[in-house]
Amino acid sequence: MPAADHTPDTRLDPNALDLELSLLLSSTAPSGWRSAVEEAAHLLSEGYAGDRAAELHTLALLLFARTRSGDRTPRDVPVEELVQALDDPTAGENRVTEEIRQALAATGQYDTQRSPGDEPPLLRIFRPVSNRYGGPIPWSDEWDPVPPGPSPLDRAAKRLVSYLSTCQPGRRDALSRVPAVGDGPLYVEADRLFMASQTSLVPPSCVGGCPSHPRRLTVDGPDVTFVCEGCNTRRRSRQLDPAQVRLALARALGVAPSVHGSYSVPGVLHIALAEMPRGADPYMFNWFLARPKMESPGKIGRAKR
Template sequence: MPVDVLRGALDTPEGEEPRELRERVKVVVDATGMYSSVRGYTPLGQVWSDLTYQWEPSGEPMADMEPGPSPLRHSAARLAKYLTQMNATDVASLPEVSPPAGPVTIPVTGWVRVVSPDASLPVQCGTCRATAGGSVALDGPLALFVCPTGHCTDDPKLEASRVRYALRYQALPDDEGDKGFRLADLATQSVEESLRFLGLADVDTPQPEQRDLLVASTRIAPNTDPRRLSPADRG
Protein backbone atom coordinates (compact mmCIF):
# COMPACT_ATOMS: atom_id res chain seq x y z
CA MET A 1 0.00 0.00 0.00
CA PRO A 2 1.46 3.42 -0.95
CA VAL A 3 2.37 5.59 2.03
CA ASP A 4 0.06 8.40 0.84
CA VAL A 5 -2.90 5.99 0.84
CA LEU A 6 -1.98 4.82 4.33
CA ARG A 7 -1.77 8.42 5.53
CA GLY A 8 -5.26 9.03 4.19
CA ALA A 9 -6.64 5.91 5.88
CA LEU A 10 -5.26 7.12 9.22
CA ASP A 11 -6.59 10.66 8.83
CA THR A 12 -8.94 11.08 11.81
CA PRO A 13 -9.90 14.27 13.69
CA GLU A 14 -7.92 14.58 16.92
CA GLY A 15 -9.68 13.07 19.92
CA GLU A 16 -12.06 10.91 17.87
CA GLU A 17 -12.18 7.17 17.31
CA PRO A 18 -10.92 6.11 13.84
CA ARG A 19 -14.32 4.63 12.94
CA GLU A 20 -13.77 4.43 9.18
CA LEU A 21 -10.38 2.73 9.65
CA ARG A 22 -11.92 0.40 12.22
CA GLU A 23 -14.65 -0.74 9.81
CA ARG A 24 -12.20 -1.28 6.94
CA VAL A 25 -9.87 -3.40 9.08
CA LYS A 26 -12.79 -5.32 10.60
CA VAL A 27 -13.89 -6.48 7.14
CA VAL A 28 -10.40 -7.93 6.52
CA VAL A 29 -10.11 -9.50 9.98
CA ASP A 30 -13.57 -11.07 9.68
CA ALA A 31 -12.58 -12.59 6.34
CA THR A 32 -9.71 -14.47 8.01
CA GLY A 33 -12.02 -16.29 10.41
CA MET A 34 -11.61 -13.99 13.43
CA TYR A 35 -13.92 -16.09 15.54
CA SER A 36 -15.12 -19.70 15.36
CA SER A 37 -17.58 -21.62 17.51
CA VAL A 38 -14.92 -24.33 18.02
CA ARG A 39 -11.88 -22.24 18.91
CA GLY A 40 -13.36 -18.95 20.05
CA TYR A 41 -11.17 -16.01 19.04
CA THR A 42 -8.22 -16.78 16.77
CA PRO A 43 -4.89 -15.15 17.74
CA LEU A 44 -5.57 -12.37 15.22
CA GLY A 45 -9.13 -12.01 16.49
CA GLN A 46 -7.91 -11.65 20.09
CA VAL A 47 -5.45 -8.92 19.08
CA TRP A 48 -8.23 -7.10 17.23
CA SER A 49 -10.61 -7.45 20.18
CA ASP A 50 -8.01 -5.98 22.56
CA LEU A 51 -7.11 -3.20 20.12
CA THR A 52 -10.69 -1.98 19.68
CA TYR A 53 -11.85 -2.35 23.32
CA GLN A 54 -13.36 0.79 24.85
CA TRP A 55 -13.90 1.04 28.59
CA GLU A 56 -17.47 1.70 29.68
CA PRO A 57 -18.74 2.34 33.23
CA SER A 58 -20.11 -0.75 34.95
CA GLY A 59 -23.32 -0.89 36.94
CA GLU A 60 -26.07 1.57 36.12
CA PRO A 61 -26.05 3.00 32.59
CA MET A 62 -24.53 6.48 32.46
CA ALA A 63 -25.81 8.09 29.29
CA ASP A 64 -23.80 11.26 29.88
CA MET A 65 -20.47 9.42 30.03
CA GLU A 66 -18.68 8.58 26.78
CA PRO A 67 -16.79 5.28 26.44
CA GLY A 68 -13.06 5.54 26.99
CA PRO A 69 -10.60 5.73 24.08
CA SER A 70 -9.56 2.49 22.42
CA PRO A 71 -5.91 1.44 22.02
CA LEU A 72 -6.59 1.67 18.27
CA ARG A 73 -7.19 5.43 18.57
CA HIS A 74 -3.80 5.99 20.21
CA SER A 75 -2.01 3.57 17.85
CA ALA A 76 -3.49 5.14 14.72
CA ALA A 77 -2.58 8.64 15.95
CA ARG A 78 1.04 7.64 16.65
CA LEU A 79 1.39 5.94 13.27
CA ALA A 80 -0.17 8.92 11.47
CA LYS A 81 2.29 11.28 13.19
CA TYR A 82 5.23 9.05 12.23
CA LEU A 83 4.13 8.83 8.57
CA THR A 84 3.65 12.60 8.39
CA GLN A 85 7.30 13.10 9.36
CA MET A 86 8.56 10.81 6.59
CA ASN A 87 10.04 12.44 3.49
CA ALA A 88 10.51 10.98 0.01
CA THR A 89 13.94 9.56 0.91
CA ASP A 90 12.51 7.80 3.96
CA VAL A 91 9.72 6.30 1.87
CA ALA A 92 12.13 5.11 -0.83
CA SER A 93 14.29 3.34 1.77
CA LEU A 94 11.41 1.25 3.16
CA PRO A 95 11.93 -2.52 2.61
CA GLU A 96 9.73 -4.32 0.12
CA VAL A 97 6.85 -6.31 1.59
CA SER A 98 7.12 -10.04 0.94
CA PRO A 99 4.14 -11.55 -0.87
CA PRO A 100 1.89 -13.74 1.32
CA ALA A 101 2.75 -17.44 1.30
CA GLY A 102 -0.86 -18.44 0.63
CA PRO A 103 -2.49 -21.73 1.60
CA VAL A 104 -0.18 -24.72 2.16
CA THR A 105 -1.08 -28.43 2.38
CA ILE A 106 1.22 -30.71 4.40
CA PRO A 107 0.79 -34.40 3.53
CA VAL A 108 1.03 -36.72 6.55
CA THR A 109 1.83 -40.40 6.11
CA GLY A 110 1.48 -41.31 9.79
CA TRP A 111 -0.50 -39.54 12.50
CA VAL A 112 -0.74 -35.89 13.49
CA ARG A 113 0.14 -35.91 17.20
CA VAL A 114 -0.09 -33.01 19.64
CA VAL A 115 2.61 -33.64 22.21
CA SER A 116 3.60 -32.29 25.61
CA PRO A 117 6.05 -33.58 28.25
CA ASP A 118 3.37 -35.91 29.68
CA ALA A 119 1.01 -36.69 26.78
CA SER A 120 0.80 -37.50 23.07
CA LEU A 121 -2.69 -36.99 21.65
CA PRO A 122 -3.56 -37.94 18.05
CA VAL A 123 -5.69 -35.56 16.02
CA GLN A 124 -8.81 -37.42 14.93
CA CYS A 125 -11.27 -36.78 12.11
CA GLY A 126 -14.46 -35.36 13.60
CA THR A 127 -16.59 -37.23 11.05
CA CYS A 128 -15.12 -40.71 10.55
CA ARG A 129 -12.62 -40.83 13.47
CA ALA A 130 -9.69 -41.56 11.13
CA THR A 131 -6.25 -40.69 12.52
CA ALA A 132 -3.67 -42.06 10.07
CA GLY A 133 -2.80 -40.39 6.79
CA GLY A 134 -4.43 -37.33 5.30
CA SER A 135 -2.97 -33.85 5.54
CA VAL A 136 -2.92 -30.59 7.43
CA ALA A 137 -4.17 -27.53 5.53
CA LEU A 138 -2.67 -24.19 6.58
CA ASP A 139 -4.17 -20.88 5.52
CA GLY A 140 -3.07 -17.84 7.51
CA PRO A 141 -4.12 -18.36 11.15
CA LEU A 142 -6.23 -21.45 10.34
CA ALA A 143 -5.06 -25.08 10.56
CA LEU A 144 -7.38 -27.92 9.53
CA PHE A 145 -6.85 -31.68 9.68
CA VAL A 146 -8.04 -33.32 6.45
CA CYS A 147 -8.48 -37.10 6.75
CA PRO A 148 -7.80 -39.45 3.76
CA THR A 149 -11.53 -39.42 2.95
CA GLY A 150 -11.50 -35.63 2.67
CA HIS A 151 -13.36 -34.62 5.84
CA CYS A 152 -12.09 -31.36 7.36
CA THR A 153 -11.71 -31.07 11.14
CA ASP A 154 -11.08 -27.80 12.99
CA ASP A 155 -9.38 -29.21 16.09
CA PRO A 156 -8.64 -26.67 18.86
CA LYS A 157 -5.45 -28.62 19.68
CA LEU A 158 -3.97 -27.54 16.32
CA GLU A 159 -2.66 -24.00 15.93
CA ALA A 160 -1.26 -22.80 12.62
CA SER A 161 1.86 -21.23 14.16
CA ARG A 162 2.68 -24.47 16.01
CA VAL A 163 2.19 -26.57 12.87
CA ARG A 164 4.62 -24.30 10.99
CA TYR A 165 7.22 -24.69 13.75
CA ALA A 166 6.60 -28.46 13.77
CA LEU A 167 7.30 -28.67 10.06
CA ARG A 168 10.55 -26.77 10.42
CA TYR A 169 11.69 -28.96 13.33
CA GLN A 170 10.80 -32.12 11.43
CA ALA A 171 13.18 -30.97 8.70
CA LEU A 172 15.92 -30.43 11.30
CA PRO A 173 18.24 -33.44 11.68
CA ASP A 174 18.99 -34.63 15.22
CA ASP A 175 22.61 -33.78 14.46
CA GLU A 176 22.42 -30.01 13.94
CA GLY A 177 25.51 -30.07 11.73
CA ASP A 178 24.01 -32.58 9.31
CA LYS A 179 23.43 -31.13 5.83
CA GLY A 180 24.42 -27.71 7.12
CA PHE A 181 21.01 -27.16 8.73
CA ARG A 182 21.23 -25.02 11.86
CA LEU A 183 18.73 -24.03 14.55
CA ALA A 184 19.11 -20.43 13.39
CA ASP A 185 17.62 -21.45 10.05
CA LEU A 186 14.23 -21.92 11.75
CA ALA A 187 13.78 -18.16 11.75
CA THR A 188 14.04 -17.85 7.96
CA GLN A 189 13.09 -21.19 6.45
CA SER A 190 9.71 -21.09 4.76
CA VAL A 191 7.07 -23.81 4.92
CA GLU A 192 7.73 -24.58 1.26
CA GLU A 193 11.48 -25.00 1.94
CA SER A 194 10.71 -27.39 4.81
CA LEU A 195 8.48 -29.45 2.53
CA ARG A 196 11.21 -29.67 -0.09
CA PHE A 197 13.76 -30.69 2.57
CA LEU A 198 11.48 -33.55 3.64
CA GLY A 199 10.82 -34.59 0.04
CA LEU A 200 7.12 -33.72 0.38
CA ALA A 201 6.89 -30.78 -2.00
CA ASP A 202 4.47 -31.21 -4.91
CA VAL A 203 3.46 -34.67 -3.68
CA ASP A 204 -0.01 -35.92 -4.67
CA THR A 205 0.15 -39.39 -3.08
CA PRO A 206 1.26 -40.50 0.41
CA GLN A 207 4.89 -41.48 0.89
CA PRO A 208 5.52 -45.22 1.50
CA GLU A 209 7.32 -44.60 4.80
CA GLN A 210 4.93 -43.79 7.63
CA ARG A 211 5.92 -40.65 9.46
CA ASP A 212 4.09 -38.78 12.24
CA LEU A 213 3.81 -35.00 12.30
CA LEU A 214 4.52 -33.91 15.89
CA VAL A 215 3.03 -30.58 16.97
CA ALA A 216 3.69 -28.82 20.28
CA SER A 217 0.72 -28.61 22.64
CA THR A 218 -0.98 -25.27 23.26
CA ARG A 219 0.08 -25.66 26.91
CA ILE A 220 3.70 -24.85 26.07
CA ALA A 221 5.64 -22.32 23.98
CA PRO A 222 4.82 -22.62 20.25
CA ASN A 223 8.49 -22.72 19.21
CA THR A 224 9.27 -25.75 21.41
CA ASP A 225 10.80 -28.69 19.54
CA PRO A 226 7.99 -31.30 19.74
CA ARG A 227 10.42 -34.15 19.04
CA ARG A 228 11.93 -33.60 22.49
CA LEU A 229 8.63 -33.68 24.39
CA SER A 230 7.10 -37.12 24.29
CA PRO A 231 8.51 -40.60 25.03
CA ALA A 232 10.16 -42.55 22.21
CA ASP A 233 7.19 -44.91 22.14
CA ARG A 234 4.30 -42.69 21.13
CA GLY A 235 1.92 -45.49 20.26
Protein backbone atom coordinates (compact mmCIF):
# COMPACT_ATOMS: atom_id res chain seq x y z
CA MET A 1 0.00 0.00 0.00
CA PRO A 2 1.19 3.57 -0.59
CA ALA A 3 2.78 5.65 2.12
CA ALA A 4 0.34 7.47 4.39
CA ASP A 5 1.28 10.91 3.10
CA HIS A 6 0.76 10.02 -0.55
CA THR A 7 -2.55 9.79 -2.35
CA PRO A 8 -2.27 8.29 -5.86
CA ASP A 9 -4.22 10.19 -8.52
CA THR A 10 -6.23 7.54 -10.33
CA ARG A 11 -7.62 10.17 -12.70
CA LEU A 12 -4.31 10.58 -14.49
CA ASP A 13 -4.40 9.04 -17.95
CA PRO A 14 -0.82 8.05 -18.86
CA ASN A 15 -1.80 7.89 -22.53
CA ALA A 16 -3.86 11.08 -22.81
CA LEU A 17 -3.61 13.00 -26.06
CA ASP A 18 -2.34 16.21 -24.45
CA LEU A 19 0.49 14.30 -22.77
CA GLU A 20 1.39 12.57 -26.03
CA LEU A 21 1.50 15.92 -27.81
CA SER A 22 3.83 17.38 -25.19
CA LEU A 23 6.23 14.47 -25.82
CA LEU A 24 6.35 15.31 -29.53
CA LEU A 25 6.65 19.10 -29.37
CA SER A 26 10.29 20.05 -28.92
CA SER A 27 11.50 23.64 -28.83
CA THR A 28 14.42 22.68 -31.11
CA ALA A 29 12.33 20.96 -33.80
CA PRO A 30 12.33 22.51 -37.29
CA SER A 31 9.61 24.89 -38.39
CA GLY A 32 6.54 23.10 -39.63
CA TRP A 33 6.80 20.25 -37.15
CA ARG A 34 4.29 21.65 -34.68
CA SER A 35 1.63 22.20 -37.35
CA ALA A 36 2.22 18.64 -38.63
CA VAL A 37 1.72 17.25 -35.12
CA GLU A 38 -1.41 19.32 -34.54
CA GLU A 39 -2.96 18.31 -37.86
CA ALA A 40 -2.21 14.64 -37.21
CA ALA A 41 -3.83 14.98 -33.79
CA HIS A 42 -6.84 16.72 -35.35
CA LEU A 43 -7.36 13.86 -37.80
CA LEU A 44 -7.05 11.25 -35.03
CA SER A 45 -8.70 13.10 -32.15
CA GLU A 46 -12.12 11.50 -32.50
CA GLY A 47 -12.01 8.54 -30.16
CA TYR A 48 -8.27 8.88 -29.58
CA ALA A 49 -6.83 6.25 -27.25
CA GLY A 50 -3.35 5.56 -25.99
CA ASP A 51 -2.91 2.55 -28.24
CA ARG A 52 -2.99 4.94 -31.20
CA ALA A 53 0.22 6.76 -30.28
CA ALA A 54 2.12 5.04 -33.10
CA GLU A 55 -0.49 6.30 -35.57
CA LEU A 56 -0.07 9.84 -34.23
CA HIS A 57 3.72 9.68 -34.57
CA THR A 58 3.57 8.12 -38.04
CA LEU A 59 1.01 10.56 -39.40
CA ALA A 60 2.82 13.59 -37.96
CA LEU A 61 6.11 12.46 -39.50
CA LEU A 62 4.47 11.85 -42.89
CA LEU A 63 2.73 15.23 -42.86
CA PHE A 64 6.02 16.89 -41.99
CA ALA A 65 7.78 15.05 -44.83
CA ARG A 66 5.11 16.13 -47.33
CA THR A 67 5.11 19.81 -46.29
CA ARG A 68 8.69 20.55 -45.20
CA SER A 69 9.33 22.63 -48.35
CA GLY A 70 6.75 25.15 -47.16
CA ASP A 71 4.72 25.20 -50.37
CA ARG A 72 1.66 23.91 -48.50
CA THR A 73 0.51 23.33 -44.95
CA PRO A 74 -0.37 19.98 -43.34
CA ARG A 75 -4.05 20.93 -43.60
CA ASP A 76 -3.58 21.23 -47.39
CA VAL A 77 -2.51 17.60 -47.78
CA PRO A 78 -5.58 15.64 -48.93
CA VAL A 79 -6.60 12.62 -46.88
CA GLU A 80 -6.68 10.62 -50.11
CA GLU A 81 -3.01 11.43 -50.67
CA LEU A 82 -2.14 10.22 -47.18
CA VAL A 83 -4.05 6.97 -47.70
CA GLN A 84 -2.34 6.37 -51.03
CA ALA A 85 1.09 6.97 -49.50
CA LEU A 86 0.49 4.68 -46.53
CA ASP A 87 -1.22 1.88 -48.45
CA ASP A 88 1.86 -0.15 -49.35
CA PRO A 89 1.01 -3.71 -50.44
CA THR A 90 4.64 -4.83 -50.69
CA ALA A 91 6.28 -6.90 -47.99
CA GLY A 92 8.86 -5.39 -45.70
CA GLU A 93 9.34 -1.81 -44.59
CA ASN A 94 6.53 0.56 -45.52
CA ARG A 95 7.65 2.92 -48.29
CA VAL A 96 6.85 6.07 -46.29
CA THR A 97 9.66 5.13 -43.90
CA GLU A 98 12.28 6.05 -46.48
CA GLU A 99 10.36 9.20 -47.44
CA ILE A 100 10.35 10.31 -43.81
CA ARG A 101 14.02 9.40 -43.42
CA GLN A 102 14.96 11.57 -46.39
CA ALA A 103 12.86 14.47 -45.10
CA LEU A 104 14.59 14.30 -41.73
CA ALA A 105 17.99 14.20 -43.41
CA ALA A 106 17.11 17.24 -45.53
CA THR A 107 16.16 19.24 -42.42
CA GLY A 108 19.16 18.24 -40.31
CA GLN A 109 17.14 15.84 -38.18
CA TYR A 110 18.79 12.58 -39.27
CA ASP A 111 22.28 13.03 -37.87
CA THR A 112 23.17 9.46 -36.95
CA GLN A 113 26.79 10.39 -36.22
CA ARG A 114 25.86 11.99 -32.91
CA SER A 115 25.86 10.04 -29.68
CA PRO A 116 22.46 8.59 -28.67
CA GLY A 117 22.12 11.26 -25.99
CA ASP A 118 22.63 14.10 -28.46
CA GLU A 119 20.37 13.15 -31.36
CA PRO A 120 18.00 15.69 -32.96
CA PRO A 121 14.45 15.54 -31.57
CA LEU A 122 12.74 14.22 -34.71
CA LEU A 123 15.25 11.40 -35.01
CA ARG A 124 14.51 10.55 -31.38
CA ILE A 125 10.83 10.29 -32.32
CA PHE A 126 11.45 8.44 -35.60
CA ARG A 127 13.83 5.77 -34.30
CA PRO A 128 11.46 3.83 -32.02
CA VAL A 129 8.49 4.00 -34.39
CA SER A 130 10.58 2.71 -37.32
CA ASN A 131 12.49 0.06 -35.35
CA ARG A 132 11.84 -3.35 -36.93
CA TYR A 133 13.62 -5.30 -34.18
CA GLY A 134 11.64 -4.17 -31.14
CA GLY A 135 14.81 -2.86 -29.50
CA PRO A 136 18.52 -3.63 -29.90
CA ILE A 137 19.15 -6.04 -32.77
CA PRO A 138 18.99 -9.57 -31.34
CA TRP A 139 21.13 -12.47 -32.54
CA SER A 140 20.20 -16.13 -32.28
CA ASP A 141 23.86 -17.07 -32.72
CA GLU A 142 27.03 -15.62 -34.22
CA TRP A 143 26.11 -16.45 -37.82
CA ASP A 144 22.33 -16.32 -37.85
CA PRO A 145 20.85 -12.87 -37.15
CA VAL A 146 17.19 -12.73 -36.23
CA PRO A 147 15.29 -11.27 -39.21
CA PRO A 148 13.49 -7.96 -38.80
CA GLY A 149 9.76 -7.89 -38.23
CA PRO A 150 7.13 -5.20 -38.80
CA SER A 151 7.94 -1.92 -37.11
CA PRO A 152 5.36 0.09 -35.14
CA LEU A 153 5.23 2.36 -38.20
CA ASP A 154 4.46 -0.58 -40.51
CA ARG A 155 1.58 -1.68 -38.31
CA ALA A 156 0.37 1.89 -37.74
CA ALA A 157 0.30 2.52 -41.50
CA LYS A 158 -2.17 -0.32 -42.00
CA ARG A 159 -4.42 0.97 -39.23
CA LEU A 160 -4.19 4.51 -40.60
CA VAL A 161 -5.26 3.37 -44.06
CA SER A 162 -8.34 1.74 -42.57
CA TYR A 163 -9.13 4.72 -40.34
CA LEU A 164 -8.48 7.54 -42.82
CA SER A 165 -10.40 5.76 -45.57
CA THR A 166 -13.56 6.22 -43.51
CA CYS A 167 -12.99 9.92 -42.73
CA GLN A 168 -16.02 12.02 -43.54
CA PRO A 169 -15.36 14.87 -46.01
CA GLY A 170 -16.14 17.53 -43.40
CA ARG A 171 -13.94 16.09 -40.66
CA ARG A 172 -11.07 18.52 -41.20
CA ASP A 173 -13.39 21.51 -41.19
CA ALA A 174 -14.98 20.52 -37.89
CA LEU A 175 -14.05 22.26 -34.66
CA SER A 176 -10.76 20.84 -33.45
CA ARG A 177 -10.85 18.59 -30.40
CA VAL A 178 -7.09 18.74 -29.98
CA PRO A 179 -6.15 19.94 -26.47
CA ALA A 180 -4.00 23.05 -26.34
CA VAL A 181 -0.39 22.36 -25.42
CA GLY A 182 1.89 25.32 -24.78
CA ASP A 183 5.25 26.13 -26.29
CA GLY A 184 8.60 25.71 -24.64
CA PRO A 185 10.26 23.24 -22.28
CA LEU A 186 9.17 22.16 -18.83
CA TYR A 187 11.57 23.01 -16.01
CA VAL A 188 11.26 20.99 -12.81
CA GLU A 189 13.12 21.59 -9.57
CA ALA A 190 12.80 19.65 -6.33
CA ASP A 191 14.57 19.67 -2.99
CA ARG A 192 15.67 16.14 -3.85
CA LEU A 193 15.18 13.87 -6.85
CA PHE A 194 15.08 10.09 -6.77
CA MET A 195 14.77 7.63 -9.64
CA ALA A 196 12.65 4.63 -8.67
CA SER A 197 12.72 1.03 -9.80
CA GLN A 198 10.94 -1.80 -8.03
CA THR A 199 13.82 -2.36 -5.61
CA SER A 200 15.81 0.88 -5.53
CA LEU A 201 15.67 4.63 -5.00
CA VAL A 202 18.69 6.30 -6.58
CA PRO A 203 19.51 10.01 -6.82
CA PRO A 204 20.88 11.17 -10.18
CA SER A 205 24.64 11.59 -10.30
CA CYS A 206 26.59 14.44 -11.81
CA VAL A 207 28.75 13.47 -14.78
CA GLY A 208 30.94 16.53 -14.30
CA GLY A 209 32.83 14.94 -11.45
CA CYS A 210 31.38 16.98 -8.59
CA PRO A 211 29.70 15.32 -5.58
CA SER A 212 26.40 17.12 -6.11
CA HIS A 213 23.18 15.34 -7.01
CA PRO A 214 21.21 17.24 -9.67
CA ARG A 215 17.91 18.63 -8.43
CA ARG A 216 16.72 20.21 -11.67
CA LEU A 217 15.33 18.67 -14.83
CA THR A 218 14.44 20.06 -18.22
CA VAL A 219 11.84 18.20 -20.27
CA ASP A 220 11.71 19.25 -23.92
CA GLY A 221 9.65 17.03 -26.20
CA PRO A 222 11.23 13.56 -26.17
CA ASP A 223 14.24 14.61 -24.09
CA VAL A 224 15.00 14.80 -20.37
CA THR A 225 18.09 16.73 -19.25
CA PHE A 226 19.64 16.84 -15.79
CA VAL A 227 21.12 20.15 -14.66
CA CYS A 228 23.73 20.04 -11.89
CA GLU A 229 23.90 23.14 -9.70
CA GLY A 230 27.35 22.22 -8.43
CA CYS A 231 29.16 22.56 -11.76
CA ASN A 232 26.36 23.58 -14.15
CA THR A 233 26.82 20.35 -16.11
CA ARG A 234 23.92 19.34 -18.34
CA ARG A 235 23.32 15.83 -19.64
CA ARG A 236 20.47 13.99 -21.26
CA SER A 237 19.13 11.13 -19.22
CA ARG A 238 18.67 7.70 -20.75
CA GLN A 239 17.28 6.41 -17.46
CA LEU A 240 14.28 8.72 -17.38
CA ASP A 241 11.41 9.00 -19.81
CA PRO A 242 9.78 12.42 -20.32
CA ALA A 243 6.31 10.97 -19.77
CA GLN A 244 7.36 9.55 -16.39
CA VAL A 245 8.76 12.93 -15.32
CA ARG A 246 5.60 14.75 -16.39
CA LEU A 247 3.35 12.25 -14.63
CA ALA A 248 5.45 12.43 -11.45
CA LEU A 249 5.08 16.21 -11.45
CA ALA A 250 1.33 15.89 -12.02
CA ARG A 251 1.01 13.57 -9.02
CA ALA A 252 3.13 15.85 -6.85
CA LEU A 253 1.49 19.20 -7.67
CA GLY A 254 -1.85 18.32 -9.24
CA VAL A 255 -0.98 20.02 -12.54
CA ALA A 256 -1.72 18.67 -16.01
CA PRO A 257 1.02 16.35 -17.30
CA SER A 258 1.31 18.45 -20.47
CA VAL A 259 2.26 21.70 -18.71
CA HIS A 260 5.25 23.81 -19.67
CA GLY A 261 7.12 26.50 -17.79
CA SER A 262 8.86 26.29 -14.41
CA TYR A 263 7.65 24.27 -11.41
CA SER A 264 9.16 23.69 -7.99
CA VAL A 265 8.36 20.63 -5.89
CA PRO A 266 8.88 21.03 -2.14
CA GLY A 267 10.51 17.98 -0.60
CA VAL A 268 11.28 14.85 -2.58
CA LEU A 269 10.17 14.00 -6.11
CA HIS A 270 10.21 10.30 -6.97
CA ILE A 271 10.22 9.50 -10.68
CA ALA A 272 9.71 6.04 -12.14
CA LEU A 273 12.56 4.84 -14.32
CA ALA A 274 11.96 4.54 -18.05
CA GLU A 275 11.94 0.75 -17.73
CA MET A 276 8.75 0.87 -15.65
CA PRO A 277 5.32 0.92 -17.33
CA ARG A 278 4.25 4.44 -18.24
CA GLY A 279 2.25 5.97 -15.42
CA ALA A 280 3.58 3.59 -12.78
CA ASP A 281 3.47 5.32 -9.39
CA PRO A 282 6.62 4.71 -7.30
CA TYR A 283 4.49 4.76 -4.15
CA MET A 284 2.64 1.75 -5.51
CA PHE A 285 5.49 -0.39 -6.88
CA ASN A 286 8.72 0.59 -5.11
CA TRP A 287 9.61 -1.73 -2.24
CA PHE A 288 10.69 1.11 0.05
CA LEU A 289 7.82 3.50 -0.65
CA ALA A 290 5.01 0.96 -0.78
CA ARG A 291 5.82 -0.80 2.50
CA PRO A 292 3.21 -0.21 5.22
CA LYS A 293 4.27 1.89 8.20
CA MET A 294 7.33 3.04 6.30
CA GLU A 295 9.24 6.17 7.19
CA SER A 296 8.60 9.34 5.22
CA PRO A 297 10.08 9.58 1.69
CA GLY A 298 12.54 12.19 2.94
CA LYS A 299 13.92 9.81 5.56
CA ILE A 300 14.15 7.04 3.01
CA GLY A 301 16.10 9.36 0.75
CA ARG A 302 18.56 10.21 3.52
CA ALA A 303 19.02 6.56 4.35
CA LYS A 304 19.78 5.72 0.73
CA ARG A 305 22.26 8.50 0.17
